[in-house]
Amino acid sequence: MKQPRPHQIRSVEMIRETIAREKIKRIMLMLSTGAGKTVIAAMIIRMARAKGNRVLFVVDAISLINQTVEAFYEEGITEIGVIQADHPMTDWSRPVQVASVQTLQNRGMPNVDLVIIDEAHCQYEYMTKVMADPAWESTPFIGLSATPWAKGLGNVYKKLIQPITMQGLMDGGFLCPFRVFAAAHPDLSSVKNGADGDYAKGQLSEVMNDGALVADIVDTWKRKGAGRPTLCFCVDRAHAKQVQMRFESAGVPAGYIDKDTPDIERRAIRRQLDAGEIKVVCNIGCLTKGVDWAIGCVILARPTRSEMLYVQMVGRGLRVNEGIPDCIILDHADNTLRMGFVTDLNRTEMSTAVKGERAKVEKKEALPKECSSPNCNYIKPPKTRECPACGFAPEARSDIEEEDGELVEVKRGAKQKATMDTKQQWLAELNWIAQERGYKPGWPQRQYHNKFGVWPNQLNRAALSQPSPEVLSYVRSQAIRFAKGKGRAA
C-alpha cells in the first residue's frame, strides 16, 4: 500500500462530511484519470469496514470484476465475495461484495450498508431504481466518475464532490501535461445532430472519410507525433480501417481495435505498441475506458460535441509514463476549438435535465485559438497572444485588443524574452529545489514549462544551482496558485 496523496485523503474526508453533516446519501465523486480511483475506493471501503459496515462495489461489466478484485487485494482488502454465476469467490456472507450491474439486475441486491458505483455516469436503470426505492433511502450510494456530465445525473445524485481538478493533478505531477495542435478543419456544416445530441455518425463518417483528410492525418503525425506510441480515435469501422491502411501504406505499422476485438488480440496489439513494432492503434471509442496504455500522442479524428467523449479520448494520453514528458494531441476534429482544453471544462454542477428536455449548455468562457504562424498549428490558451510553441505574436491593433467580443488588455513589452543563459540558470535552480525537497523527477521541467511556455530541450537538465530569491518566490507563487485552485474546486 502506498502513502495516500493529499487529494485522496481529501476525497474521503469530503464524503464523510457530506454524509455525517449534510445528511446527503447520494453522492457523486468526480475523479479524473490519474486521481487514483481504486486507492480512493479502497480508502472508503476501509473506513466503512472500520465501523463494521458491509459494502457493495458495482462495476459496469462482468469483464471488470476480476481486475477490480485484484486491485482491492493490492490495497489490502481481502474479505471479498463476488456476485456472479459460477465465480469461485461467490460468498454472500463476506462483508465486501463486488458485482456487475448486469448480475445484480438478475439476482437482486445483497444486504449492505454502503454502495459504491463505478463509471456512475452510465446511469444503469436498475441502479437508478434501487436508489429511488424507499427501502434503500438511508443507505449511502457513492458514484465514481471522471465525467459526471450525463443528462439527468443530478436528479439521481444530490451532491457533486470534486476533490481535485485535472489541472491540479497535472500541477502535482499525477497527470501528464499536453500540447494540442490543430490539424485539418473538417467542414461539418452538412452533418446533422443524432438522437444523443452528438453528430450523426453516418454523415460524420462520410465527411471524415474524405481522402485528403485521411492523408492529412498521416502527414501531420509524421511531422508532429512521429515515434510516439499513438492512439487514433476514428468515427466508425470504415473510417478507422481507412486510416490504418493509410498509415500502413506510408510505411508506419498500425493496428486496429474495435469493440469486437478479442481480449487476446488486444493484449497482443498493446504488446506490439509497447515494443514499438506498431506505432499507431486506430480505434472507435472502445479504448476510452479503463485503458492505461503508455501513450505519447492522441489523434482526434472523431469530431464530437460530447464533452464526456472528448475528455475520455484525450484522457487516454494523460497518464504519466516514464520517458514521455508530455502528450501531443493532434486535433483533426476541431474538438479543442469547439469545446476548449479538457483542463478548462470545469463544471461544478450535474445536469438536472429530464427526459426529452435539452441539456443546458453552459456559457463558454473564451475558447483557445490556433496560432496563425504558418505550419505551427499550435492551439494557444484563451487570451494568449504570443504562441508558447513558436513565439509568434500577431500584431495587436492597440493596447486593448478585442478578442471574442471581450476586451482584453495586452501588456506589450511586459514579458521580455529570456536568454538561454537565464533559462539554464532557472532550470538549475529548479533542479536544486526539487532535489532538496524530494519532488518527482519531472517537476523542474514542468515548472520551467509553466514559466517559459516551452520545454528545456536544449539545456543541461542535470545542472544544479542554489536557488535565487526570484526563483524561490516564483515557486511559492505557483504553489499558492495551485492551492487556490484546489480551494475553488473544493
Ligand SMILES: [Zn+2]
Ligand atoms: Zn505558433
